[in-house]
Amino acid sequence: MVCAVILLLNFGYQTMEMPFCILKGSSVHDVGDSALNVTLYQRIEICKLRQGEHLILGFSIGGGIDQDPGQNPFSEDKSDKGIYVTRVTPGGPAEVAGLMMGDKVMQVNGWDMTMVTHDQARKRLTKKNEDIVRLLVTRKSLEQAVRHSMM
């Protein structure tokens, strides 16, 4: 039964003709500010997928200034109240664009996401009049990758 369902799901994603087709995931490595802390960001552009009357992105977020940061499994610093990607729906727009679980979302379409409540973050991602969201994310592995490449 489950297989059948999953098949349906895949089918669903693939047969969708609408915005799903344009998927860009540009990796621009921006180097952050101070010489001491080099933060690497990745810009990810996700096109929302229309499912019925909803526009979905295909990932889940956790965190926020009104949440308990100690329960965040992805953050390095357990007092970090930022927004993290907790799950990426496989095959969904977010995965195709290059978003990965554990990413910390810094900005969405220019709006800051480091000092927002959980609900504010969700709202900024699910605006009905926006078809594309441009995220600025950071992840540990980026940093490590660059470090490794520099060594």
Add this chain to the structure above:
Amino acid sequence: MFCRNQTTRATIARGSALEMEIRRGKFRRSVLLDTLQEELLLSLLMGTLITYKMTTWNAIQHQDSNIQKKIDHEIRMRDGACKLLAACSQREQALEASKSLLTCNTRIMAYMSELQRMKEAQVMQRVALRSSDAGPTDDRLPCKGKVAISDLRIPLMWKDTEYFKNKGELHRCAVFCLLQVGAEIHDTDMVIVDRTLTDICFDNTIVFEASPGFELRVELYSCCSEEDYSTGSTPRKLASKLSSSLGRSAGKKLRVAMDPGACSPISNGGGATLLLPLPTVVGPKYHLLAHTTLSLSHVQDSFRTHDLSISGNEECSHWVPLYGNVCCRLAAQPHCMTQQMMSGCLKVKQFGGDPQSWTNVYGVLKGTNLFCYHRQEDVEANIEPAFTISINKKTRIRASEKDLHNKAQSICISNHYGGEEVTHTLSADSREDTHRWMEAFWQQFYDMSQWKQCCDDLMKIELPSPRKPTLVTSKQGSLYHEMVIDTSDDISTVTDILARRMQELELRSQLGTSPPWMSLFEDSPGCPRTHNRLPHSPLRCPRPGLLSSEASLTSDSDSPCSTSPCSRHSGWAEPLSLSSPSSHFRPRTLSLDAKLSTLRGRGCGGVLQCSCQPPSSSLAPIPAQRVPQATLSCSNSTSSNSSSEGSHSPELSDGTPFSHPSSARQSLRNLRAKLDPRNWLQSQV
């Protein structure tokens, strides 16, 4: 002898009878007249020509129009309140509307009185300007201040008979307080009083702007909140005033005006405010129950008890047995204590020091101190002043005419610190500055003498904070604790849940939080994974225990799943609850609880139904696998529902597959989950 010391108008002969009359203030209450009429009459009386100054008239109009606007506003509010009263059906609403009505009426009357007083003052001013005397030298006016009344509490004294009569119903009254300073009127919230209350408490803090001679009138109104609302007539006071004011003729007005006892709040002059006849009010009516007046002598930084004058007796319907006192905190913050009264550059020298050692400072006079900063910028930067000279009741300030070294005047300030007298000498840049500083010091002293005890120390006034919305408190271990799926309730979300749960477990083990007895499962034989739906998360590490549960998830897909969530719960809970100290899952509904307990009896091991099937009410026969462990796990999952959710309490509930909870319940769950601090919410976007 005529004395023409003003550039205006006519003069009045000194020593004339008219001047005497004016001085005796007999013309004070002439404001009932139309201003123009007034002028003519006065001129007739005085027998002199009065030049009409158009500019003065405009100034008066401007002040009047301010009050006029307020009156219009209140009239509109009153109309609104009347309409609301006529329209509302519930008792509470009617009481509130009636309270607003009373407040509006009182405000209108107060504004009318204010208008009258202003006109009187203008007339007096004009008359005084025309007189030869410039009048007394301008009186120094004390600074205004904030007066705050808070924490009003009126103790009640119920007789024991109250408890025994009317056993059936509780005699309830609605009460509120009206606080008035001058023309400013504020009302408190309405409180319903019955015999279970020992005190009437009003939480409001009300702040007025007042001068030290203020009179704060506190009035307690009450209304019985039970009887039918009979057609009440307009308040008698207002009706009588209406009739008396509308019936006057000019001559009568003047006669009444000459009588110092007369005072009517309604004037027909100026902006021609004619008080519209009040509509008959249908609804609950408030009556004055008690009143008292507070003034500067009652101001104190702490709570004080004051006496109440009670009107009414036990026979009235609106009676509430008052003890006779009111407790409140009346605090005052005069502006001279909170604002900078004077600031400027000064040179300061301490007496007895080197005659040449003048320090340049920026002085700020505030409260009981003269703060001397090094620079003007320090004031905004909140840097500590270089030094502070206290200016209080015991300080003596005098201006010395000539200083040996300076030509300009200097000011000497002497204080007693401890036993000794310390004198500072201030010198300003110019003569005008010195004069202004002296003036400021005089004003400060005057204010302190007027505000008396309020200037000893700054009293704290807490401004009323905006009302915080009452939060829905989530119950501990509530069954409705989890979030529901906001987005479309489709299949994909459900499978996403499964996938996510998988990932979560993997994640947890990845992070090294797997408890020691997880190893139990590592021994169990791994079953081949039969489908590839379950996601390969990058952090996944193979867990044989999980594989077995996955396998069992895929098996048995045919049997109907009426108890899918619980079975899934139990199925998942089996490895998970044993694998984690706290269960993630909570049974959702009471019926679920019941189902679980039956399951416990039957043994609910290992059967993991696909949760996508709609539930049926009958319990499916569940093959018992690993019975003893199952029972353990079931009880674990149910008993640990009150424990913390752990790090991944999912937002998406599993409620969808087995029932379709109403949207109201969904939003309630949403709210409760959001407010539970133990949750770490995740939202799907």
